[in-house]
Amino acid sequence: MRIEKIRTRNIGFSRAPVTLKRNLVTNTSQFEDFETRQSGWFGSVMCTLVEVETDDGLLGVGTAGAFHGAAKSIIDDYYSDLIIGEDPRRHEYLWQRMYRTTIRFGRSGSALTGISALDIACWDLHGKAEGKPVYDLIGGRTQTHVPCYVSRLYAMEDLDQLAEEAKHWKDLGFVRMKQRFGFGPKDGPAGMRRNVDLVRTVRRVVGEDIELAADAYMGWNVGYAIEMAKMLRDFNLAWIEEPLMPHEVAGYVELKERCPWQCWSCGEHSYGKWDFKDLIDRRAVDILQFDTNRVGGITEALKICAMAEAAGLPVIPHSNEAHNTHVIFSRAPHVCPLVEYFPDVEPDTGNELFWKIFSGLPEAGNGTLTLNSAPGLGIGIREEIAARLCVN
Numbered sequence: 218m219r220i221e222k223i224r225t226r227n228i229g230f231s232r233a234p235v236t237l238k239r240n241l242v243t244n245t246s247q248f249e250d251f252e253t254r255q256s257g258w259f260g261s262v263m264c265t266l267v268e269v270e271t272d273d274g275l276l277g278v279g280t281a282g283a284f285h286g287a288a289k290s291i292i293d294d295y296y297s298d299l300i301i302g303e304d305p306r307r308h309e310y311l312w313q314r315m316y317r318t319t320i321r322f323g324r325s326g327s328a329l330t331g332i333s334a335l336d337i338a339c340w341d342l343h344g345k346a347e348g349k350p351v352y353d354l355i356g357g358r359t360q361t362h363v364p365c366y367v368s369r370l371y372a373m374e375d376l377d378q379l380a381e382e383a384k385h386w387k388d389l390g391f392v393r394m395k396q397r398f399g400f401g402p403k404d405g406p407a408g409m410r411r412n413v414d415l416v417r418t419v420r421r422v423v424g425e426d427i428e429l430a431a432d433a434y435m436g437w438n439v440g441y442a443i444e445m446a447k448m449l450r451d452f453n454l455a456w457i458e459e460p461l462m463p464h465e466v467a468g469y470v471e472l473k474e475r476c477p478w479q480c481w482s483c484g485e486h487s488y489g490k491w492d493f494k495d496l497i498d499r500r501a502v503d504i505l506q507f508d509t510n511r512v513g514g515i516t517e518a519l520k521i522c523a524m525a526e527a528a529g530l531p532v533i534p535h536s537n538e539a540h541n542t543h544v545i546f547s548r549a550p551h552v553c554p555l556v557e558y559f560p561d562v563e564p565d566t567g568n569e570l571f572w573k574i575f576s577g578l579p580e581a582g583n584g585t586l587t588l589n590s591a592p593g594l595g596i597g598i599r600e601e602i603a604a605r606l607c608v609n
C-alpha cells in the first residue's frame with residue numbers, strides 16, 4: 218500500500234460566526250473593530266479537509282485544526298512531495314520526515330496542523346486496510362462508554378435564554394457542562410460582574426450536583442483572572458479554561474499559586490510534545506486540552522498522553538471529533554476521563570461544523586458517548602456539503 222494522491226480543500230463557515238464574535242471573550246476582543254471587521258480574527262477558513270488516497274483505492278480523511286487555512290498550501294507545497302509513494306502505515310517515519318523537513322518554520326501553527334491532518338488521514342487508512350477501528354490500532358478500546366460534558370452556553374445578553382438552554386442540557390441527561398465568559402479587561406468592573414451573572418444564572422438552574430466549567434478563550438490577563446477566580450469561588454467551577462495566551466506559561470503557574478482552590482486548564486492552542494512538556498514540567502495547569510488535529514496528529518497525541526499520565530495529569534481533548542474520540546477511547550479513564558461534546562445545534566459557531574461535513578459521528582446519550590467498531594475513524598465525507606462550503 219502506497220500513498221498515490223493527496224487532495225486538500227479549505228472549508229468555510231456554514232454561516233458567519235456571529236455567536237463566536239459577540240458572545241465570547243477572546244484574546245482579540247480588546248480591539249475596537251473586533252465585532253465589525255468582517256474577517257475578525259477567525260478568517261474565512263474553518264478547517265482544511267485532507268484526503269489521502271492509496272494505490273489500492275483506499276481513502277483516508279483528516280482535518281487541519283480550526284482557522285488554519287495556510288495548512289493547505291503547506292501540505293500542497295511541502296508535505297505532499299515527502300509522503301507520496303510512501304506506506305501510510307509508517308506513522309512515526311512520516312511524522313518525523315515532515316516535521317524535521319519544515320523545522321525552519323514549522324514548529325507550531327499551520328505547519329503542525331498540516332502534519333496533524335496527514336497523520337490522522339494515514340491512521341484512518343491504516344484502520345481501513347486492517348478492517349479495524351483506529352482505537353484498536355493504538356492500544357485497543359479501554360473504555361466502552363465515556364462521560365461527556367456538553368460544551369455550549371455562550372454568553373447571552375438575555376440571561377433567561379441562557380437559563381433555558383442550561384435547563385435543556387440538564388433535561389437531556391448531561392451532568393457536566395461548560396459555558397463561556399463574555400467579558401474581559403476592557404469591560405472593567407461592570408464586565409466582571411456580568412461574568413459572575415453568567416455563571417450564577419447557569420448554576421442556579423442546574424444546581425450544585427452538575428459539574429460546571431467556564432472558558433475565557435485567552436481573553437484575560439493574570440490580574441484579571443485572579444480577581445475573577447475570587448469572585449467566582451462560591452460557584453465551584455470545575456475549571457477555568459484558557460484565561461491566558463498559550464505562551465504565558467509563567468502566568469498560569471502564578472494563577473495556580475495564588476488561587477489554589479481553582480483548577481485551571483489550557484492546551485487547545487498549544488502545539489507538539491514540547492509545548493506540553495513545558496506545561497507538564499512546570500505544573501502550569503491541572504488539565505491538558507490538546508486537539509489532535511492541531512497538536513501533531515494521533516502519533517503525537519499518544520506521546521503527550523503518555524507524558525501526562527507519568528505526571529498524573531488528565532487529558533481532555535478539544536471536541537468530540539473522531540480523531541479525538543479514538544484517542545480518548547484507547548486511553549485509560551485516569552488519562553482521558555471525559556469527552557468535550559459539541560452538540561449538533563444551530564446557530565453553528567464553527568465548532569459544530571464537523572457534524573455537517575462528516576457522516577458516521579456518534580451522538581451522546583444521557584451524557585455519555587459510545588464508539589462503534591467501523592474501520593478507520595468510522596466517518597465519511599458529506600461531499601455535497603463539503604463542496605458547497607469549499608473556499609477557493
